[in-house]
Amino acid sequence: MQNNLLMFPDLKVKGNDNQIAQTTATNYHNAEQQFIELLATENLDNQLEENASKVWEFEQTLSTAITAAYGKGSGDDVAHRFLQRILYRINRLKLFWYDDLRHYDNERSLYLLSCRNKIEAAWQKWELSQIDVFALQQLNVTQVKQALIERATVDVDPPLSPESRYIREEMSEAGYRHLLAIGSFDGLVEGSRMTSILGGAANEVQCTLVRVFLEEYGNGRLSRKHSTYFAQMLAEFGMNTAPEAYFDLVPWEVLACDNHNFLTTERKRYFLRYSGALTYFEVAGPAAYRNYLTAAQRLGLSDAAMGYWELHIREDERHGRWMLDDVALALAQQYPNDAWELLLGYDQEKLMGDRAAKAVVCSIRAQEQ
16 A cells, blocks of 8 residues: 555654554545546536535545644644645636646636635635734824835845754755755746736836736746746756656745745735735745755855746845835735735734745755655
């Protein structure tokens, strides 16, 4: 039998707990396979009765996982991973992958929508419980703008975390390849989800967002697109350059960042939250990329094996200034009663990003050992 613990590489077990963990991982793995079959079912919404047994089994496991991941006193990593993988499989249908058109037959399935909403409702409540939302709501627009400026001043050049020091000073070449494998999950579809927020009335904020997007996409030239640089890094090591090739290596904490990004880009009511989140992402990005670049230089790697980081350091320093001055602060002025949502988005992106960074380093260490 396949060792399904391989599907959950960050799971730590010992003694008799191993058998329980193995059974749990197997149950989640089987439920995910059932869901994949449902996704591929032609005209799924009209075939639910014919697949009643499969649907029932999946939904039972889904409910169990939600309780295990988000219930009081819980926090099961295997349940988190299962839920974020299911959610991602639904969310990715919002993007076009240049594959078989039949893969999109259930793009607007009401059943898939119900599964997504069920997971998101519990997950988002859990995420918001980790931030003092009430305190943010008490801030006036002047305080919000000052808080954004102060946060960005710190995050553009933060003190080195233990994870950053490990990457800079200790990570091996095998660890670097593992980092690229996980990073390819986002790096090869650079900025794609941003397309959902660009449409609408024209103004200075919209035009700034379009400028950021166009630079991410190499101003329409594939050779200059950021994902092309990431693919070159992978190719330098003979690694797979297909999007999602290393999906099974991606920690749930990274998947959660992606799924959160899907949520905030697709729901226009969350536009301020998204804008605050993107501000943090662009402001803090260069510091993270400098860690990766420093590691690559220490390892004596080629220019092609680190080119993506150099590009992002240059461009994201500019993008960070644009996002703070021309998007976040401008939106705070335009929506004074809701400006606190910009800080919520900023703080959530930082919290979730830090959590993901720790998970990635944990995964790298496990790979190196």
